[in-house]
Amino acid sequence: MEAQSGTTPSVHAVKGQQENVEMSFLRPPVVRLGAGAALNRALFTKRVDLAAAAIQSPKVIAHYRKALQTSQEMLKVDRISPIVSHPDKELGAQGRKCILLNPSVKAEEPTTWGPVIQEGIQKEELTVIPYELTLEYDYWTARDTMESVLPPELHDEIPSGFNVAGHVAHLNLRDSYLPYKKVVAEIILDKNPSIKTVINKVDNVGAESEFRTFQYEVLAGEDDLNVSCTENNCSFNFDYSKVYWNSKLEYEHTRIISFFKPGEVVCDVMAGIGPFALPAGKKRVFVWANDKNPESYKCLKANIQKNKVQDFVRPFCEDGLGFIRQATDEVLAASLKGEKVVITKPGPRSKSKKTDKPTTPGFVPEPLKPLITETYPLPPTISHFVMNLPASAIEFVGSFKGIYQLQENLFAPTTKTLLPLVHVHCFALKADDERPLIDICERLTKYLGFPMKPGNIDYNLNGEGEVAVHNVRDVAPAKSMYCATFRLPAAVAFAARD
Structure with missing residues (x-):
């Protein structure tokens, strides 16, 4: 409310007044358009009558801005500068400035002027004048x-x-x-x-x-x-009408990629245009990246070259059901052939004495950077399978049966290698209880042919039959996208192939 006649408003009163007024004048005009009507931007112009402190000299602008801000008499609104040109064209052309005041301050009512304003008037350093603030279409969010x-x-x-x-x-x-x-x-x-x-x-x-x-x-x-x-320091070019892309999944892409370690092998069964595969390749992770969509495959190949990860990422255009076993066999065969990636890059410069100019006597040229060679041998086994097709990926997990038939010697306890982690995206009921977890585990059990149960899997140990379910995002009022992560059970991996 405004100050009573003959009184000076308190700081708290001024603050309350400003908040109440802002709730009204910072709303755009109501422009109800009929269905199918065109947008008329001119209708969003709004004029607000304010008061302004007209500053006589630019030397005192900073002083009064700080003082009026402290007393909360200055207008403080997002995206509106409190310092404006004088509304009088002649004075504005001379560089005279005004400070916009809280709407509770009225130019025609001296009783609403606080101590800072009154002091400025007494010193003849400012005057209070009316100011019409115009808010146009561009101002409104x-x-x-x-x-x-x-x-x-x-x-x-x-x-x-x-x-x-x-x-x-x-x-x-x-x-x-x-x-x-x-x-x-x-x-x-x-x-x-x-x-x-x-x-x-x-x-x-x-x-x-x-x-x-x-x-x-x-x-x-x-x-x-x-x-x-x-995304994730990689560039992607594609025709959005022909391939799948969802920018809302960037966090999920980053989360899954964080599990991958340099030198490991990842099988990206439904790779799309490479949101998992390309950043993984930049981490020196080997990726067998597959997508059945010919357009996605085309973009994937081009983006592999564009991002210079062709040494680590291999594109395929196959049906995911068969690709799980195909990739497993190809990785093992390529590893047995001794395939590897060797990267040579400059090392750090060594310290050396040098002068400013090569022609100066006693100049010692800076030595060339030593070369560092990094070698990444292709492992014989896949560490991660990524299956980002939430509508049906769970139905593909039956293809894991027998992928390492008669290859028990490749894994612990014979070696330190653990069976692969599988990351399966899926849709399920949106709920705060365990119903989505139970439903997902029941579906995994059905297609794997092995009992799966909810659990907090340790990603470094073998949580046999345990499934960690991560809620990715809501996709509908009663539907969410989840990622189920589990370590492939030995009974499934080493079973006889169908």
Whole structure:
């Protein structure tokens, strides 16, 4: 509330007043557009009457800015500078500045002027004048603008979150938002400078395409889905309409990659365009990377070369069911042939005496960097299998039966090598109890033919039959994506192949 006549507002009163006023004037105008109507940006202009302290000399601006900020009489609002040019064009041209004041300070009501302002007036260092602050369309956030445009019943789930692939924003709008899809897309395009294209999915991923591609419509911007992305220090180029990519999985990619150690072998059964494989290759991890989608395979090959990991990452275009055994056999055969990667790189410079110029007498040239050679022999066994096809990957685990038939000598206790860790992504019920864990273990048991149970697996020891389930992300109100990690049971790995 405003100060009583003849009194000076306290700091707490001023703060409360400012918070209350900001709740109103920092809201955009209500611009309810009918379904299918075009976005009229001019309707979002809002003018706010404020007071401003007109500073007589630039020498005292810093002093009064600090003093008014301390007394909480200065306007403090995100993305609005409190220092502005004098509204009088002639004085503004001369460089005169004003400090915008808290809305509770009224230019025409001296009783609302605090001690700092009154002191400045007495010293003839400032005056209090009216100031009209203009907030235009560019000021309002995407959420502000959507709440202004959309009817109140749609405010609970404003489509502010979306998947991003390079310059493309990928929406998955609910039916209730479809009448406003063009306006929503225009706002997203306006408020995100890096976005050049906004699309909306018109079917369910995987419902019509085994490669998880989808039908889409361009809602705003260019019809261009050839994108470039960077993730985990790797560059990816691809046609977003032909391959699968989800930027919301970056944390999960990073989490899984953190398990891999240099010199190990990873079999990426559903590799896509390489979000696991390429960063692993940069870690000096051998990767057999496979994807059944010819377009993904094409991009994978190109991105392997682009990121210079061809020594460690090998691309394949096979059905995942057969590739699990194919990769196991090929890795063993290649290791027995002695395949390895040798990397030669410059070592650290040694200290040397040198002068500023080579022509100076007594100049000693800096010695060349010594070369360091790193050798990575290909191991005979695979340390990790990654299966990132959540809709059906669990159904593939039956292919692990017998992958190391008659090869017990490759593993502990004969050697120090443990059986592979398997990371299987899947969908299950969204719940806070153990129902998703139990469901996932029951499905693994069905396809592995070995009893699996929830457990906190130790990634360095053999947790026989134990499954660690990590909640990756929610994908629907009652559905989540999980990653089930388990060490391949010996009874499965060493069984007779079908």
